[in-house]
Amino acid sequence: MKKLTTSFLAAVLFITSPAMAQTAGKISGQVADNNNKPLQSVTVSLLQPKDSSLVKAAVSGNDGAFEFTTKKAAGYIISYAMVGYETKYSDSFYVKEGDTYIVKNVQMVAATNKLQGVTVIAKKPMIEIKADKTVFNVEASINATGSNALELLQKSPGMQVDNNDNISMKGKSGVKVYVDGKMMQLDTKDLAAYLKSINSDDVEAIEMISNPSAKYDASGNAGIVNIRLKKNKKFGTNGSTNLGFTQGVTPKGNGSVALNYRDKKINLFSNVGANIGEYRNTLRLFRIQKDTAYNQQSINTNDNKNINIKAGADYFIDNKNTIGFLATTNFGNNEWSSNTNTPIFYNPTGKFVKNLKAVNIVPGNRTNANFNVNYRYADTSGTEINFDADYGLFRGRSHSYQPNYYYGDNDNLIYSVINRNSTPTDINIYTAKVDVEQKLGKGKLGYGAKTSFVTTKNAFDFFVDNSEGTPVKILDRSNQFKYTENVNAAYGNYQRQLNAKWSIQTGLRMEQTNSEGDLTREDGVIQADNTVKKSYIDFFPSAAVTWNLHKNHTLNLTYSRRIDRPTYQDLNPFENKLDELTYEKGNAFLRPQYTDNVELTHTFMGIINTTVGYSHVKDYATQVTDTTNNATYVQQQNLATQNIININIGSSLPINKWWSGYANIWYNYQMFDGAIGTKALKVNIPGYGAYLQQSFILGKDYTAEMSGWFSGPSVWAATWKTKPQGGVDVGLQKLFWKKKATVKVSATDIFHTSPWKATSDFGGLRINAGGSWESQTVRVNFTYRFGSNQIKSSRDRKTGLDSESKRIK
Missing domain, CATH: 2.60.40.10 (Immunoglobulins)
Incomplete structure (x- = not known):
């Protein structure tokens, strides 16, 4: 470093x-x-x-x-x-x-x-540094070709995605992911599945906002990531088609078609995208618990078939009033499977005890849909009013077949246990919000209100096959979980340019939360966590001061308070058995975590941004690995106070007219102070990383790109120490057919340095883990654009589901 x-x-x-x-x-x-x-x-x-x-x-x-x-x-x-x-x-x-x-x-x-019949091509830089956010323009990147949205986040400056698909920004977890201004309220598993279903060809840009203002929902202690999908920006009829092929361990394919029409009165836009393919990853897990050692080796596959559909319309009533409708849907059909071999030894002598061979097959499907109606008023005085009404739904269905076979010395079958489960999930989200901006004095005043109502229903039916092979429902491990939540919010925000050197922004957001979780066990047993009700009010201030102290030097000081509410599925206190020795369970008493963020950014010559930040997290919640008897389980718990100091330096690199790029380095120091149950936890650990991208104009409509990322040793979930990892990608692009067609070829992780390793030694449980995924691939993509090329900026649409939809797993 x-x-x-x-x-x-x-x-x-x-x-x-x-x-x-x-x-x-x-x-x-x-x-x-x-x-x-x-x-x-x-x-x-x-x-x-x-x-x-x-x-x-x-x-x-x-x-x-x-x-x-x-x-x-x-x-x-x-x-x-x-x-x-x-x-x-x-x-x-x-x-x-x-x-x-x-x-x-x-x-x-x-x-x-004056541009009728003239083709105008506006090229954006791949990375843009703005006062309030960093923007990764995916359209400008060759190496983004063939990637899905989750892989794009891994390639984004300051972003990390770990082996469990947890997303962090500048070393801080709790990032809230938005798609077109709508927060995806999914848990880690379902969010990752949804992001993997989005092709890079459908993504325009990724915005990273570390300190949002009071206008945004207060969720997300690490900030906000907004994935902007492509939409119509031109007059006339136009569209594009994309085809992609990826070869990793197995072949994969993707494609999309976009068709748009716009004139002075109406804007119609649509997009259909699909991908298909099998993704493989490996897991190595060696753990010592009490006097027993377990050496688990797993090969996991995920066979995905996904379709994304987006359609919308805007009607421009006059030069002040616009109404619009937007619908986005995702249909996913996938089968996840795992093949695991776990030799078990008596640790003091190394004597072989038995071998567990387990298979887990989980076919399932997911449907995620959002519907939005929007009204916008804007006049020449600077007054703008936006009203949004939204309905979102998530439907998930999965069934697990998980046989466990135990073998002795001579590979003879000792006994077997065959588990099955069924886990349907239904989530409905209703929101309405209004946002107003108008001039006040020499500044701009923004204010608004929002209400949301969420209902979730989860069922967990657990079965064990009897000696005759017939599934028998285990009542004390089967349940129905219902959760309802209502959040009402109001905010005010004011910004003003005081003079040529100073500007300020300040805001306050109030959120009132009412929630209730009801667990009904099939065996009728009532426990303390069967019904959990909560009602609380929180205030979230934010402020920013900008000082242009010199034409080459600008300072920006920001502060915000944030909240992370538990995902709906994490509150369900059922136990989900992964195999006979490992399982996961929910936590109905999981509390929200609160974060105070302060950052000071120095901008030099508009090129180099240096940020120093500090975060204090109360009731830090993360996935904890713990033990009971001879089994290991994971559970979301509030375990500690977390303090983070971070430094981030990012700079565009305009070397000359044919060679440009971007460089980013970051460092953080995390301090945890708390406990897991009765076991004290006090961990201090540094982390650092870097991102580098270089673009080359080769002539004759050829361009090339090389990019790479690196993450040094760090900590995950407070108890896991991770090893360094990184990756280098290269790509080549060619324009032809009067620049209406593009072919991109890229190779990812060419040195195969992305596989991960981590260790944990806490509470009597020692784990040495590692794994890999299909990071090393070759990708080919073809794009053809047709129709009108007259550039016309599209209107910005922010729907009301931004905070709620992200909490679905």
């Missing part, structure tokens, strides 16, 4: 030191639209006149102003670019060393006035 940090800082000093050695000049100006109103966020590029190569880039501010510093006397031209407007160029001019040059004010014209 020390070498990596030193090299990165040395590179920064190398890039910036020549500019500091000369007398700086200034170039300034202002950009407006054709009504002479200042235009914000225009990309202003300082170019060399002889070949239009880039010298420096800037973005216009709230007043349309921009400014460059120059290193030496030279001639320049300036380009002005913004989506929806024609690109403009200044006349060439000459600036002497140390002089100030004021460029003539420029007015930009909307592109739709």
Whole structure:
């Protein structure tokens, strides 16, 4: 880590030191639209006149102003670019060393006035660093080809996905995943299955927001990840088709078709995507419990068939009022299976005791659907009103067949135990919300309210085959679990630019929660956790201060308080037997965890972002591994107070006009103080990692990309110490057929360094674990775009299911 940090800082000093050695000049100006109103966020590029190569880039501010510093006397031209407007160029001019040059004010014209029949291709950088978030533009990445959404998160800066598909950001767990502004309320297993069903061809960008404002739901102690799916952005009729093939251990395929129509009154958009294939992973688990050693080796397969459908319509009543409808559905049919071999030994002498051979076959299907109705009002005074009504549903059905066979010395069968279970899950989510933004004084006031109502029904029917092979229901291990939850929220948020150097944002969100969980056991036994009711009110403040202390230096200080409520399935206190020696169970008394986050970010020259942060987590909840008798189980528990200190440095790397990239390094130090049951837990451990991406323009419509990630030793679930891992991907892209078609070829994890290893030694249980998945693949993707290419920005749609749908597992 020390070498990596030193090299990165040395590179920064190398890039910036020549500019500091000369007398700086200034170039300034202002950009407006054709009504002479200042235009914000225009990309202003300082170019060399002889070949239009880039010298420096800037973005216009709230007043349309921009400014460059120059290193030496030279001639320049300036380009002005913004989506929806024609690109403009200044006349060439000459600036002497140390002089100030004021460029003539420029007015930009909307592109739709003059672009009929003209193809405009706007290329986004792969990574964008913004004041409130980092954006991974998936469309701009070659190595993203053929990936699913979960794999894309692994490739995103500062993101990690562990061997159990738990997602963390900058070393912090509790990330809330949104898809098109809707929070996916799924547990880890079902969320991973859903994200794996989304193809990279259907993803436009991934937004990572570490400190959301009061406008967002308070869920998510590590922040928010929003996966933006592609939608219509053009006038006329247009669409695209994608076909992909992946070869890992087994072949896999995916494809999608998008068709859109838009004019001045209506916008219709649709997308259908599907994937099919078998995914394999391995698990090695050596554990010592009391006087017995278990050496478990498993091969797991997941045979997936998924279809995603998205359709929507917007009707523009007039220039102020819009109504819209959006429906997204996912149908998944899969069969998960596991083949496990576990030799068992008497640990003091190493003497063989017996061998457990277990098979688990779990066919199942999942349906996830969301329906949204939206009304939007916006006028020229800056007032905007959005109203959303949503209904979401999740239906899951699975049946497990899990025989366990015990063999002796001569591989003779001693006895067998055959388990079966059925686990249907029904979840319904109803939400309504309103958001208002309007000018107040010299700033902008935002306020709104939301209500949500959730009902879940889970059944767990457990069977054991008798001596005749007939399944017999075990009543004391079968149950029905019903959970209802109502959350009512209101918020206010105010932001203002105080002057040219200072801006502020502050907000407060109130959330009132009422919940009840009812467990009905088939044997009629009533226990303390059969019915659990909760009602509480929480307040979640947020604030941000930005200080432009110099044209090359900006400081941004943010604070927010967040909550993580338990997923609906984690509250169900049933025991789900994985095999005779391992099982998982829910926890009806699981409490929400609360997090206070504070971050200070320094931006240098608009290129390098350095963030220092601190988080304090109360009632930290995670999946705990513990023992009872000769069995091991996992359960979500509130086990500790967690404190995290983190440092993150990210920078775009514009090396020259044909070579660019992005680099990110991070470090955190986690401190846990608590207990698992009666066993004290006090763990302090550092973690670090890096992400690097390089893009190359090769000419003749060829581009190439190389990217890699690395995570150093860290801690997972407080008791697991993980080993280093990482991966390197390479890719090549070719445009043809007048740039309407694209072929991408990529290879992932070319050095096969992604497999994981971890150890745990806590409470008398020692575990040495490891595993791998199909990280090493070759992928080929073909895309063809047809129809109108006139660029027209689509309206931003945020639905009301953002917080609730993510808590479904």
